[in-house]
Amino acid sequence: MNRHFPWVRAVVTIAAMTARRAADLTIRAPDRRMRATIFWPAIARAIVFGLGLVGLLPSAAQAAGDTPGASGMPPALVQAQKIRAEINARYVAPGGPELAVTEASSTAVVESFSLLTSAGLRIVSADGGIYFAICPRHARCPLPARGSARPAAAFLPRRQALELALRTFVETTADVVAVSLPTTRFVLFIAERGELEREVDLPTLMKRLASNPAIAVDASLRRSVDQLTYSRIFIPLGLESTPSGGDTMPAMPLWPTW
Numbered sequence: 001m002n003r004h005f006p007w008v009r010a011v012v013t014i015a016a017m018t019a020r021r022a023a024d025l026t027i028r029a030p031d032r033r034m035r036a037t038i039f040w041p042a043i044a045r046a047i048v049f050g051l052g053l054v055g056l057l058p059s060a061a062q063a064a065g066d067t068p069g070a071s072g073m074p075p076a077l078v079q080a081q082k083i084r085a086e087i088n089a090r091y092v093a094p095g096g097p098e099l100a101v102t103e104a105s106s107t108a109v110v111e112s113f114s115l116l117t118s119a120g121l122r123i124v125s126a127d128g129g130i131y132f133a134i135c136p137r138h139a140r141c142p143l144p145a146r147g148s149a150r151p152a153a154a155f156l157p158r159r160q161a162l163e164l165a166l167r168t169f170v171e172t173t174a175d176v177v178a179v180s181l182p183t184t185r186f187v188l189f190i191a192e193r194g195e196l197e198r199e200v201d202l203p204t205l206m207k208r209l210a211s212n213p214a215i216a217v218d219a220s221l222r223r224s225v226d227q228l229t230y231s232r233i234f235i236p237l238g239l240e241s242t243p244s245g246g247d248t249m250p251a252m253p254l255w256p257t258w
Helices: 007-020 040-059 075-091 155-171 193-199 201-210 219-232
Strands: 024-028 034-040 101-108 112-117 121-124 128-138 174-180 188-192 233-236 246-254
Touching: 024 233, 034 174, 075 101, 075 128, 075 155, 101 155, 128 155, 155 174, 155 188, 155 193, 155 219, 188 193, 188 219, 193 219, 219 233
Parallel strands: 112 246, 128 174
Antiparallel strands: 024 034, 101 128, 112 121, 174 188, 188 233, 233 246
């Protein structure tokens, strides 16, 4: 898979779904209770903006956070590639969950993420951020077929996404990490350095998550993963132009808390 942020396929797929389904989409929490609805016709315009992403792809490897290294790749992105390889060694090992990190690239193809939260709209700069993609082994991502995809609530992909974010924050200068989960529709785990630092000791939790993913974790670690991931999983709604001439990606929580 190439190193470009793979939103084009995702947005085209969402747009196709929108055309097929001009009705409310029910969003359900992990406990299956209805939490919110999205009215697809209301977001159709935002989805159409996403098709303009094609013209942004050449800049996908730029601005990952630091001065380019000897290879021409920013040091943060070089380290992200190393993180990807090391986590793959555990998650794709025999007997493991067979969840591969298939991409480690820059989020700078967009200017920002516009996240709708219970506290209102939060604009998160994508400059200097890192994008990872998690994909079931042998599947095609970011939208794997239903037979190989995992539910957004599945524990192991969320654990893996959190570890990717923690290692990136500890080992690079990146301030935001976006991870696409191996779901049938495009969803992102989006974490900000500052927010996570206020909630948890990053190096300590990183070490706890570095264990063999094939071995069940204790209840306290599972609670930590749940608390830090459920509220950070978002549904991208397309792209919108910004006053500066760039693009922002609006997104709403998969499990809203309001």
